[in-house]
Amino acid sequence: MSDRSLLIVILAAGKGTRMKSAQPKVLHKVAGRSMLGHVLALSADMGATSIAVVVGPGMDDVRSEVGLLAPDARIFEQSEQKGTGDAVLAARDSIASHNGDVLVLYADTPLTRKASLEAMRGALDEGAGVCVLGFEAADPTGYGRLLTGSDGALMAIREHKDASPEELSVSLCNSGVMGFRIDDLAGLLDRIGNDNAKGEYYLPDAVEIARGEGLHASVVTCPEDEVLGVNSRGQLATAEAIWQQRARGDAMAAGVTMVAPETVWLSYDTAFGCDVVVEPNVYFGPGVRVEDNVHIRANCYLEGFDGKSRAGLRIGRGTSVGPFARLRPGTKLGQDVHIGNFVEVKNASMEDGAKANHLTYVGDARVGPGANIGAGTIFCNYDGFSKNRVDVGAGVFIGSNSALVAPLMIGDGAYVAAGSTITSDVEGDALAIERSAQAEKPQWAAHYRIKMSGPKPG
Numbered sequence: 244m245s246d247r248s249l250l251i252v253i254l255a256a257g258k259g260t261r262m263k264s265a266q267p268k269v270l271h272k273v274a275g276r277s278m279l280g281h282v283l284a285l286s287a288d289m290g291a292t293s294i295a296v297v298v299g300p301g302m303d304d305v306r307s308e309v310g311l312l313a314p315d316a317r318i319f320e321q322s323e324q325k326g327t328g329d330a331v332l333a334a335r336d337s338i339a340s341h342n343g344d345v346l347v348l349y350a351d352t353p354l355t356r357k358a359s360l361e362a363m364r365g366a367l368d369e370g371a372g373v374c375v376l377g378f379e380a381a382d383p384t385g386y387g388r389l390l391t392g393s394d395g396a397l398m399a400i401r402e403h404k405d406a407s408p409e410e411l412s413v414s415l416c417n418s419g420v421m422g423f424r425i426d427d428l429a430g431l432l433d434r435i436g437n438d439n440a441k442g443e444y445y446l447p448d449a450v451e452i453a454r455g456e457g458l459h460a461s462v463v464t465c466p467e468d469e470v471l472g473v474n475s476r477g478q479l480a481t482a483e484a485i486w487q488q489r490a491r492g493d494a495m496a497a498g499v500t501m502v503a504p505e506t507v508w509l510s511y512d513t514a515f516g517c518d519v520v521v522e523p524n525v526y527f528g529p530g531v532r533v534e535d536n537v538h539i540r541a542n543c544y545l546e547g548f549d550g551k552s553r554a555g556l557r558i559g560r561g562t563s564v565g566p567f568a569r570l571r572p573g574t575k576l577g578q579d580v581h582i583g584n585f586v587e588v589k590n591a592s593m594e595d596g597a598k599a600n601h602l603t604y605v606g607d608a609r610v611g612p613g614a615n616i617g618a619g620t621i622f623c624n625y626d627g628f629s630k631n632r633v634d635v636g637a638g639v640f641i642g643s644n645s646a647l648v649a650p651l652m653i654g655d656g657a658y659v660a661a662g663s664t665i666t667s668d669v670e671g672d673a674l675a676i677e678r679s680a681q682a683e684k685p686q687w688a689a690h691y692r693i694k695m696s697g698p699k700p701g
């Protein structure tokens with residue numbers, strides 16, 4: 244691969260009015276990460292030496308997303324949307340000081356693969372001054388058409404609105420992704436005019452200008468679904484569906500069994516070990532790591548990051564989860580842990596061999612190795628003001644329907660009798676029991692039945 248340095252310019256100025264959203268378009272999410280985040284990750288994956296992001300006026304939240312995900316990226320503002328050529332020139336400072344390849348990506352196009360961009364850099368390596376990522380469009384309406392010569396070289400790009408009927412019959416279209424290897428790229432882009440149907444400065448016009456200077460222009464193609472641009476919520480859902488299908492395929496190829504893959508939802512960073520089984524209807528939010536031989540039964544909701552916490556979720560080797568379990572940020576499950584139906588775990592570690600098989604809430608806790616949490620146990624971690632922790636030692640047995648009121652420590656090997664509300668620490672190997680003594684009245688029930696079935700008073 245090329246050893247020239249690489250500048251990636253990401254256009255993110257579009258407001259996305261058709262999204263009908265208070266949020267800028269490029270912050271809408273695909274697989275749990277903003278579309279801009281996907282393009283920034285791809286840029287890093289390409290080994291970009293510098294990244295320039297072009298935003299519109301007042302897009303402070305887009306600036307913060309860039310600051311968070313790519314702190315070294317430079318941010319430029321395009322004050323008025325005068326076309327893609329003008330947008331790239333907003334990053335003039337980065338372009339003029341850069342010596343090497345330049346790739347232009349759109350932040351609303353989150354599905355482009357690294358292999359396609361590498362093929363474009365390959366074309367630049369082979370001597371092209373300009374390279375365009377093209378695709379065969381099922382419906383080319385609205386796209387720029389790639390006009391090629393008999394030798395396959397790219398002659399020009401014609402926007403739909405400016406195209407002749409003959410040019411409109413071309414189905415090879417411009418994805419918008421363009422690559423350049425031109426010494427004075429800014430100087431060349433300065434020569435793009437706006438004498439066209441839209442009165443805009445078209446970046447694709449760089450092709451004809453470059454050819455006029457004797458540079459070679461070429462096309463690299465990719466499948467249409469890699470260059471889907473998102474302009475509406477419908478297209479956002481289409482992008483999500485394509486992403487999910489790819490990610491499920493990748494997970495299965497890496498050794499995950501999915502009984503009904505089309506019902507499993509993954510996030511951009513879901514990480515699986517080998518021989519994991521995922522039953523139908525499981526949702527993986529961001530920040531989840533699943534180790535080897537884990538079995539996730541149907542209808543589970545698992546997330547390592549949410550709006551409040553980025554503590555992550557780890558499910559250890561050989562562990563079984565669900566059906567109908569909810570695992571939240573900060574949960575660490577060791578090896579061979581059992582989490583059964585209607586169990587919720589948050590910010591808690593359950594060490595090797597621990598079990599919570601039915602109807603339980605474990606929050607802000609440590610559950611030691613081999614401990615057994617009985618059905619209906621609630622860890623009372625919140626007093627209305629702050630969260631407190633419960634520590635359950637190794638091999639502890641918590642009887643069903645117990646309430647463990649934090650802060651609390653239960654020593655190794657202790658027993659808690661069913662139905663107890665435990666508010667004070669319990670020593671190791673002790674029995675803690677908190678409930679009224681059982682009273683028994685012999686024959687009471689038999690007498691009661693006779694009384695009730697006799698003649699009614701009055």
Ligand code: UD1
Nearest residue numbers: 254256257324325326327330349386387417418419445446
């Ligand atoms: C553009 C291409 C077209 C290609 C299509 C692929 C041009 C002139 N045409 O058309 O050949 O087939 O993409 O989807 O480039 N943007 C700015 N500032 C601007 C204008 C645009 O940042 O002043 C951004 C937009 O937010 C958007 C992207 O550039 O993300 C593309 O702009 P848009 O106006 O949507 O171009 P298209 O008409 O789709």
Ligand code: CA
Nearest residue numbers: 662664677678
């Ligand atoms: Ca009680």
